[in-house]
Amino acid sequence: MALFACEPAVDARQPTAVSREEALRPTDTNSNLLWRYASGDTVESVANDGGTFRVHFTRAGLNAVPDAAFASQVEDVYEEVGALYHGPLGYRLPLSDVNVAPNGGDERFDVYLLDFAGQADGAFRVDQCPPNLVDRCIGYVVQENDFAGYGYPSLVVATRILGSHEYFHAVQAAYDSDQNVVVSEGTAVWATERFDPSTSDFEHFVGGYLSDTGRSIDNAPIGPVPAFAYGSAIFFKFLTERHDDALIRKLWERLENGQGAPSEPMDQANPTWVIQLDALLKSDYQSSFAAEFREFAKWNLFTGSAADPTQSYANGAAYAAVTMNTVQLPYLEEIARYYYASTQYYFATAQGRSQVTAQLVNHPGTPVDDTEDLTLWLAVRRNGKNEQLTQVTGGQTVDISGAAVVVAVVNTRRGKVGTASTQRPGFCLGTPEEVATCATLIRGDLSDAGAEIDAGVETDAGVEPPPPPMGCGCGMGGEPLALLALALTLLFTRGARNA
Template identity: 35%
Template sequence: MRGNHSAVEPKRRARPTRSPVPACFAALLAALLVPGLARAERPTEGGLWPYDPKDSLVFFDHPGGGLRVHYSADGPSVVPLADLDGDGVPDYVVRVADTAAAVLALYRDAFDLRPPRSEAEHDLGLLGGSEALDIYLVDFGGSADGHFGHDACDPDACAGHLVLENDFAGYGYADLAEAVDTVVSHELFHAVQAAYAVDLPVWFSEGTAVWAERSYRADSRDFLRFCDAYLADTGRSLFKPPAGPVPSFAYGTGLWWDFLIARRGPEFVDALLQIGGAAELPAAIAGLLQAHADDLRPAWLEFAAWNLATGEHAGARDSHPYAAELAGVAAEQEVFPLADDDRFFSLTARYYRLDHPGGPLWFGLAAPAPGLEFTLQAVAGGAADGPVEPEALAWDGAEPEPRILAELPAGGYWLAVVNPVLSDMSIRAHLCAADTRDGLACVEPLPAPETTGDESSGDSTGDDSSTGDDPGESDTAGESDPPGDDACGGCRTGSPALAWLLPLLRRRRRK
């Protein structure tokens, strides 16, 4: 199903507006129809989008077989009637049928996917007059632009039909070709999904259908727009979209499926669909990755890193092939020193931009946060913001003690906080970063130093030899002993070329 969406902006985020997502989902339908539990009436029978009695209905059978397109030659749902080739069938109807045939051929040949089921396999007779997959062209009146309706289900799979917009007049597509390519590839993938499972969670069913749009049309603008909706809310768990009618976030998980399928190969699509109906789908996906010599944790960490390198942050490290075309992520905060106290949910990432003045970068946690992974990525060329470089440092949240991560040149940096742990529980973390130990807001301040020596005489000219420095110089009050050789507390360098960041100077400040 497809329809109008507006992404809910998460707290503390501000994003530039983008062109509106074209109409592609009816909220009412999402609330009323549960796949596999109710038979959807066809437009010839009534339902949410019925033909009008004034419609003059005819059909076109695709010469390749297996597809029948029903349309109105006159009436409220009339299709564009232009017939430039003079074959007696409106060109728009032929375009829909040819596109559907090409899409199904792609799903079969490139991904070895099952074909959609026919209603004849469920002893329903010939609902559309033949065993072919039926496509109905109706006027949605702007409420939607496509829908896959279930005709019948058994415990394992469903058969159904497609309903598509009759002319796309007033919709936000660039032209009819883009509209038909987008909606046909999306809805036909729902028909393929139905051949594998009766009921699928929306973040899986809609996300993989959006992936399918790009699999058919690599320049899919619809895919990019939905990916932007996901990138606007990366602090939300992949498998827990907002409640209510299907939100853009659920469609936007297509970004994850595109990443994962590119990582594992085209045969992975069939494997995903075979487990799509699992009761604990996230755990099933993790197990499937392990069966393919992969693991969810490193996959999610790479996905989170690629997502940062999108939009204006793309171009200086590996990322999605279309990274520069995305809106990119927004910073949770853009302040320095940094402090944040929040819960980090399963399979999420949050990003913080730091304007570092140069010198040491201190980091601390109020308490251990095992499971969280942190990375620091520099903005290329020492700029305040722009393309990000590969990770300079990576560490986990097991050790909360404040420490110097590195000596850094002045410039912009991005701190990513990633929860790659598959769990129903969040991880609470109070984190902070600053250029001095005293600037860390999430850790206890150092205790005041104890006084030593005879203070009664008021003599301040005593022997300073204990400092090991010139007379008249002493340690600055409140400064801690510098960290030892393992000062980063578990930091890992992302690149040998950046190893110079790690050595720390054991030094004292002078009055």
Template identity: 30%
Template sequence: MRRLVTTAVAIALVGGALGAPAVAADTDRPGVPGSFPGSAGVLDPADLLELTPEPALPVLEEQLEPTADETLATARRVLAGDARPTDPSATLVLRDLWMKRSQLRGAERRQADALLARPTDGVTDEQGFGYTVAEAPPLCNTRLCVHYVPTGPDAPPSPDWPATNLAVMDSVWTTIVDQMGYRAPVRDGSQGGNPLFDVYLKDLGGDLYGFCAGEKQAKKRTASGYCVLDNDFAAAQFPNGTPQDNLVVTAGHEFFHAVQYAYDYAEDPWMMESTATWMEERIATTVNDNRQYLPVSQIYAPNIPLDAFSRTNGFQYGNWVFWEYLTSRYGNGLVLKTWKQAGTLKKDGGKSSLPALQKVLRRKGGLHKNYAQFAAGNLTPAANFPEGAEYAGPKVRGAKLLSKKKRGKRFGTKINHLASASYVYGPGDGLDKRKWKLSLKVSGPSKRTSPAAVVVVHQLDGKRKVKMVRLNRGGDGRIKVPFDNRKVGAVSVTLVNGSTRYRCNRETLLACGGKPLDDRLRFAVKGRVTK
């Protein structure tokens, strides 16, 4: 489900110029972007500031999976329009409620069934979610039906709007299924009056664009379902974007959830939402609605694990940028291959999200190397993403301007799994000869925990030279790079905890429902000017 990032959160998280790593004190909240007076990916040493002591490692809200009773209570709030900031999206809470329905009894089971029912269940819906008048004859083609009512608050804004919805959904189907090669949604039998895929138009309010709900299990962990879209995307409720634009991106996002149910409806939630948000870019690349989630991506929150599912900040939406990074290098088919590896049918891989991605990336340098280079490249979005030149420049964790007199600086930190921290060294006074070098000593955890360190020399001509530091079994390594201030603007060091080790099936919201084994690992880097 697509949700808005509030203006307050966006203001708190976004700032800065385009393209370059920011180097400024971060005293408000750790790991979020701030201003940087640079451009075109060039770091100006005059802008380097020595930072205040590093803030404490942030703590995410508890990543434990809620109980059936808790899920029911959350679903009631969300569909009643009373969602709390900490509540998940309607799509995933309805998925969870559907999966946990068998654990409920009596009145609670009946409440769950009412929430999972289609809008055509009418006024008997306890949440007031059903249509209050009889629906008009649905508008159908050979694979889709759009359901709506002719009068009342749920009615479309004009007689031709249902046909517009049908055309948009059909175009989305063509792109995702016919052109990109994904499976069509699982057929639902006679639900909705025929076996075609059903979309319902309903007044959802201003925070909820649309959602999809699982309905009937098919083979393995695949299921049929239906989608609900806002009936008009009225400007009074959805001030960001035109009704047509909001319809297109919502249709792409939500239809892809229905496609995901043809692979594994119980897949890791971070992968479900991040790939659905990535799909928006394939469907409506000029709309750029998914940029509202950039503030909660790893570009600006690199200290938050890639697989985190946050009810408060929505990191799972922001990390569509990880898939954008990978597909810009290896093609859009990489996401399809990953879903096939994650699928549960006999011809699929049957893996959870990270092992599925590891399999796909095995002959492309591996997940470890790709993730490390993604993290380092996030300092200069223009170098990392097709549209990155339009993204604000992020902050780094710390920075130091070195000179002939002040030659050394050490930074240390703790990093959670699938997260990173970046530091910058700038060449200052007296370092104006080719002989000057920056010697970097990296200290990390043992190699079995998958640490990495990536050094990028940011030249004043705008070019970048990327080097992976070779770490020994103990996680330590050294590298020496040019540090002549006539050619080098800055040197960034990105320390990466690339661990994908978990105790799986521990009823969490992280990858494989597991608990990570390698959080809060210690890293350090010491830079020293040498000849």
């Protein structure tokens, strides 16, 4: 292990964001980098003989580490991370910085320990993206220097989480640094869990997805990196539990510009992760994105207290329970809205009913069947656990006597490259008789009720969608069918006006 010291420049500037092209490092105190050493800092570095990483630190001032031993611990953790990623998992090394100036002293991957003042705890930063490599970029990691006040159980645990996450971003940049935030952050959180499942980072984040499953998984909210993107790690965890760890690496190999699957010629030059995942699943796993996403929606019913490792995640009890829309039976949603690669979950108590079913209803006059590529999962929720999980394809029922029903509506209809499809069928939930009446009203009375008929498939083209409407529901008990039809008609008319 060797130590190096370098004298800093003088006169620090006010921090601003760094561009992708600036070949600057935190040791350049005259730079405008957001995180950098102060002009009075003496920066040292530590690296194992024959190792892949060099860790930079200072012993005094705002950026000081607790002690030099911590810098060595950081270096050891990164070596362990790199050994996994580039050994058994088979990922590329990050691009070399040998031709970058400054480059931290040599071609090793650089980690700089700096004070983040509680605003963040680490980041992968890009030095430059060589023009001949197109979105494959060179960079380094900056990491919190002492984690004081951050709440991590120990400095080592904090480094294991930060190191495995941020270094995976450096690995991603060896393939494509300009991918959708869902696949970049989701697979980075997955990588931390793969590196050290004893940390709680993954479990902490997955609720960001499970609380917002009605959003398309390839359409994260606009703005700073959202909880939804981090939480989408659960989808990549699902894929590797179902198949193998190599799937994530194979996906990143296909995301390099120009390396998209030949079966998707419109997506080869600048690949899109959902499209390339579909091609990968078809070619290597005898599956498809649609098939996997339908199963994923089912697995998410078995989270939190409803966990069952024989039917879903091995550690699902440690995950947040999936969020559901609580409704009353019979339930009618005259114009539901289901985004591509999303799932809407519903929950309703029996209220004296026994057999219940659900149905998606295409509106009359639509040029495209809005129920195609939608999947209905139906289950009994009794004492917090799922029973009788059934795919509804034509009137299948479950017995919810003294219990509740849960429903998942999954949309796997893919639009053209660069677009997302939205479907707006009617949705009915109740006894077979209630559902039949509901479907009749939607098919026969919707236009007379003053509703505006949707054209079938809506193309969002990446525009941020509004939240899906909740529809309307009613509790009817054991009223005669004629009264039920009248009540549903009134509710349906009100829902149509609000759609």
